[in-house]
Amino acid sequence: MQSSFTIFQGSHAKPYVITWITSPGTLIIVATIIGGLFQGISFGKSLQILWHTTKQMTKTMVTVASIVGLSKVMGYSGMVNNIALSLVMVTGSFYPFIAPIIGALGTFITGSDTSANVLFGELQVKAATSLDVNPYWLAAANMAGATAGKMISPQSIAVATGATGLVGEEGTILKQAMKFCAIYTLIICLVIFGLGKVFGQI
Structure with missing residues (x-):
């Protein structure tokens, strides 16, 4: 599962491809949730933590982008x-x-x-x-x-x-x-x- 975006059409241009399933970020999130379940943290609690972390890192994400x-x-x-x-x-x-x-x-x-x-x-x-x-x-x-x-x-x-x-x-x-x-x-x-x-x- 992947998405492809055409950003530039000049010489040597290549589409920007995002591979959602095998992306390091996706794998880290999945591993964190699974690890949390093993440690007694519910799926809902993990999503809540993910949401708070996302809000906390909003400025950083904008900067990196x-x-x-x-x-x-x-x-x-x-x-x-x-x-x-x-x-x-x-x-x-x-x-x-x-x-x-x-x-x-x-x-x-x-x-x-x-x-x-x-x-x-x-x-x-x-x-x-x-x-x-x-x-x-x-x-x-x-x-x-x-x-x-x-x-x-x-x-x-x-x-x-x-x-x-x-x-x-x-x-x-x-x-x-x-x-x-x-x-x-x-x-x-x-x-x-x-x-x-x-x-x-x-």
């Missing part, structure tokens, strides 16, 4: 390709060193590692193609950098302050986290660039 939509628009319009080519022209063979920084920026903007990879993953692959280096290496660099950006993501900090009763201290926490984020990002950049050279990936 918006980011995915933005990434598609950027890809179809050629923006990703232009940005990648511009970065490669400016940085040249040094680009793999800054690739993790782009991933970190993506998480800082979106608040999500996954969204950062959706937003800038194609950019990294395009840049790799332009430089004739391993695209998997730069895609991995984006993922590694995205973990660093999580430290300074405003969304993550807001969740942390809310959970610890430090609402209003977001600026102070961000200032402190910036130092660790910078050090961590630099280490990732050095590792990605250094090992890439050693193993002939870049």
Whole structure:
């Protein structure tokens, strides 16, 4: 059981396909309900929890959907390709060193590692193609950098302050986290660039 949507009809266009039954989200929900039954939670109670969780995550779902939509628009319009080519022209063979920084920026903007990879993953692959280096290496660099950006993501900090009763201290926490984020990002950049050279990936 699947649904297919035509979003773009230009060159290299592909329909967007949703496979409902085998989708990870569907399987997780089914597994959760079955697990709940084994633990004595009724089917109705599980649905109630699902409904409350859905309401709680509404803003997050809208954000993720918006980011995915933005990434598609950027890809179809050629923006990703232009940005990648511009970065490669400016940085040249040094680009793999800054690739993790782009991933970190993506998480800082979106608040999500996954969204950062959706937003800038194609950019990294395009840049790799332009430089004739391993695209998997730069895609991995984006993922590694995205973990660093999580430290300074405003969304993550807001969740942390809310959970610890430090609402209003977001600026102070961000200032402190910036130092660790910078050090961590630099280490990732050095590792990605250094090992890439050693193993002939870049």
